[in-house]
Amino acid sequence: MIIGTGIDIIEVARVQKAIDRWGEDFLKHIFTAEEIAYAQKRKFPTQHYAARFAAKEAVYKAFGNNTSLSWKDMTILNDENGKPYCRLNDSAFKNKITISISHTKDYAVANAIITS
Template sequence: MHIGIDIVEVPRIAKALNRGNKGFLNAVYTAGEAAHIEQAHAGDVRAAGIWAAKEAVVKAFGVGFSEGVTFRDVEVRYTATGQPQAVLSGKLASLAVDRSLQVLSISISHTENYAVATALVGPVSAEVRPV
């Protein structure tokens, strides 16, 4: 099992989002994430949480944003009950297959000023069982 964690300052993400164009939003977030951010009451807080989750996932894989892995290789989606899930694509998905690893769980939390996320990565054969 591998764990990744990240914390980010919400104002830093808000500043990048509010530069006047959607360059940052489109470079870092998938279309689904961007729509989720734009629909949220506190979009900058939501964006920071998703950013932290992406960082936590790549840290859990031990690669960070290197070896061809990009921000858009991790997409954060939400279940009907609001639980975040990480969906992999691109180079990170290939790395996961090569290493027989999968994202077992992610968790995101935030305040007005900070967002934090954790990711748990483990073998494809691992099961996550409800407690």
């Protein structure tokens, strides 16, 4: 059963402006060490930061008003096949979160579906 859905799109340039303005403080506020390490290994890290930002926003929207998660309470990772997934720090959460991410040089988009 679907409990919630969320979608988000962001301009990659907007994330780059935040990185330019606040630098590592911005990255450490929004992203986990694993997410930062992942993005930094990529040819265009800002696109990957933007995609993970969009995924986190989509997850927040899927929860609606029923969450007190902070940015770093969730980590957006990829499995061995490259499929993105969301890992929550809340071990009490028993539902499934399915995410999909896509990005270009200009935009990143993600959707999230929470199911029981």
